[in-house]
Amino acid sequence: DITADYSTMLEMLRAAVTCAPQVTAIRYFDGELTFAEVDAASDALAVGLQDNGFRRGDRLGIYVQNNPAFVIALVAAWKAGGAAVAINPMNKARELTYLLADSGATALLCLDELHASVARDVVSSGATQVSTVITCSALDWQTRGDQRIFGRVTRERHEGTLDLLELIDDNRGREPRAEPPRPGDVAVLTYTSGTTGQPKGAMNTHGTMAFNAQTYRDWMGLTPSDSVLGIAPLFHITGLIGHVGVALLLPCPLVLAHRFHAGAILDAVREHRPTFTIGAITAFISLSTVEGATAEDFSSLRLIYSGGAPIPPAVNEQFLAKTGHYIHNAYGLTETNSPTHLVPPHSRAPVDPTSGALSIGVPVFNTAVRILDDDGVEVPAGHLGEIAISGPQVVPGYWNRPEATEASLPGGELRTGDVGFMDAEGWFYIVDRKKDMINASAYKVWPREVEDVLYGHPAVLEAAVVGVPDEYRGETVKAFVVLKPGSWTTVDELSGYCRNGMAAYKYPREIELVSELPKTTTGKILRRQLRTTNP
Numbered sequence: 001d002i003t004a005d006y007s008t009m010l011e012m013l014r015a016a017v018t019c020a021p022q023v024t025a026i027r028y029f030d031g032e033l034t035f036a037e038v039d040a041a042s043d044a045l046a047v048g049l050q051d052n053g054f055r056r057g058d059r060l061g062i063y064v065q066n067n068p069a070f071v072i073a074l075v076a077a078w079k080a081g082g083a084a085v086a087i088n089p090m091n092k093a094r095e096l097t098y099l100l101a102d103s104g105a106t107a108l109l110c111l112d113e114l115h116a117s118v119a120r121d122v123v124s125s126g127a128t129q130v131s132t133v134i135t136c137s138a139l140d141w142q143t144r145g146d147q148r149i150f151g152r153v154t155r156e157r158h159e160g161t162l163d164l165l166e167l168i169d170d171n172r173g174r175e176p177r178a179e180p181p182r183p184g185d186v187a188v189l190t191y192t193s194g195t196t197g198q199p200k201g202a203m204n205t206h207g208t209m210a211f212n213a214q215t216y217r218d219w220m221g222l223t224p225s226d227s228v229l230g231i232a233p234l235f236h237i238t239g240l241i242g243h244v245g246v247a248l249l250l251p252c253p254l255v256l257a258h259r260f261h262a263g264a265i266l267d268a269v270r271e272h273r274p275t276f277t278i279g280a281i282t283a284f285i286s287l288s289t290v291e292g293a294t295a296e297d298f299s300s301l302r303l304i305y306s307g308g309a310p311i312p313p314a315v316n317e318q319f320l321a322k323t324g325h326y327i328h329n330a331y332g333l334t335e336t337n338s339p340t341h342l343v344p345p346h347s348r349a350p351v352d353p354t355s356g357a358l359s360i361g362v363p364v365f366n367t368a369v370r371i372l373d374d375d376g377v378e379v380p381a382g383h384l385g386e387i388a389i390s391g392p393q394v395v396p397g398y399w400n401r402p403e404a405t406e407a408s409l410p411g412g413e414l415r416t417g418d419v420g421f422m423d424a425e426g427w428f429y430i431v432d433r434k435k436d437m438i439n440a441s442a443y444k445v446w447p448r449e450v451e452d453v454l455y456g457h458p459a460v461l462e463a464a465v466v467g468v469p470d471e472y473r474g475e476t477v478k479a480f481v482v483l484k485p486g487s488w489t490t491v492d493e494l495s496g497y498c499r500n501g502m503a504a505y506k507y508p509r510e511i512e513l514v515s516e517l518p519k520t521t522t523g524k525i526l527r528r529q530l531r532t533t534n535p
């Protein structure tokens with residue numbers, strides 16, 4: 001039944017294994033795994049975890065890139081009665097220690113090439129509760145060895161660590177002993193990046209995750225004949241649900257390519273012909289500007305969504321001209337298991353004439369959205385305020401952080417920190433993040449609006465706008481700009497272009513041409529870093 005609803009993530013896999021065991025679940029370079037193979041491998045890993053002391057409610061840290069091990073480990077943690085902690089593989093020892101200690105993880109899966117020694121040091125430091133370290137390799141699944149699933153690579157063994165493939169092989173055919181998860185059980189802890197203090201673990205439960213996987217399916221009309229292109233990192237909520245959750249639910253193949261590398265992703269698109277994807281807008285900019293990319297490359301995709309950051313309207317137009325695809329806006333947060341607002345698949349979102357913002361769409365099923373003033377009082381349509389959201393996809397809170405939970409989720413309603421409004425027809429717009437507002441001579445400047453204008457310039461590939469200290473104005477507007485390869489312009493010309501396109505108090509008085517912008521692994525431009533690196 002392709003419209004069935006599930007209350008836990010594991011129920012989805014069970015249904016997939018029952019009705020489509022031989023369907024490909026994951027394509028990874030030239031390797032692939034069926035749903036039956038994911039099921040068998042995750043059973044064996046769950047048993048391996050339990051044999052090493054993993055119990056109901058325990059946490060397994062997953063510290064790998066986008067490869068099949070991520071999916072197998074995620075499901076194994078659930079089958080063993082516990083939860084996963086999704087860890088950004090770019091993290092270094094200090095960040096890893098914090099996340100493992102905060103989450104109380106007792107087991108860790110890491111990537112041999114990148115992390116085995118880091119993990120060993122972190123574990124031996126005694127600062128965490130991790131007692132089991134399992135390693136895997138990004139190359140494990142790239143070739144088809146004797147067995148169809150696992151192409152083995154010989155590599156150095158690290159003392160005190162377990163090898164993922166060996167652990168699986170040793171426990172093949174055994175079944176884990178654990179009660180099935182309940183909808184309210186934590187399935188994954190996803191950490192905020194910590195712009196305002198230490199990172200906090202959002203408790204994504206089986207119920208909140210399952211609801212939003214179903215939102216993707218039902219909103220976008222996805223069916224088992226679709227296949228998902230994994231552009232976003234799997235540790236991020238967009239990848240976790242928009243890629244893994246959707247593939248388990250439909251069920252359908254998920255195309256993975258280790259990490260975001262535009263050339264590798266384009267190769268995967270050419271080879272596997274996926275039909276659906278969601279990722280960061282910067283990823284789509286990179287994909288469409290890969291040398292040799294043609295509209296034909298994108299022709300298998302029937303629906304593209306971008307979430308996690310604003311879509312500059314000019315970028316959407318350029319992408320459409322180049323690939324024939326309109327990028328649909330998706331808005332959501334880690335704390336909402338991603339989308340709470342989506343542009344309907346057959347619609348084009350309106351652009352607000354005043355702020356120039358592209359609409360984020362309309363609220364998804366069963367979701368209540370209020371716009372609040374600074375006193376927390378709801379304002380009418382057309383008025384700016386903070387977006388507050390309640391619904392079945394909103395997490396119940398942060399792991400071990402009752403005060404932060406109360407501050408961000410009073411009464412279960414999420415205060416998003418985003419300023420926006422709803423127009424008379426019910427379309428929603430994000431003006432910007434509350435904390436990114438620039439106060440220039442007491443005028444409010446929203447960086448997104450200035451960036452949108454810059455993206456309209458034919459030579460601009462990427463732009464980021466921040467407020468920098470200014471003796472006279474308090475703050476002044478500064479833009480960092482990356483030019484398109486082969487394009488040329490001057491700071492003066494760009495400055496003139498901006499001055500023509502916006503009110504005098506908004507245009508960037510300082511423009512710096514840079515070769516690249518700092519980004520998160522999810523492809524979001526880090527304005528915060530630009531502010532701090534500024535003299």
Ligand code: ATP
Pocket residue numbers: 191192193194195196306307308309310311329330331332333334335360416417418430432433524
């Ligand atoms: P942290 O909260 O840890 O600083 P983050 O805010 O980037 O990191 P996420 O949960 O990944 O964490 O991102 C949610 C935020 O991303 C939203 O609050 C909003 O500011 C922004 N965002 C998401 N989707 C959109 C969109 N379609 N348009 C504009 N902004 C968006």
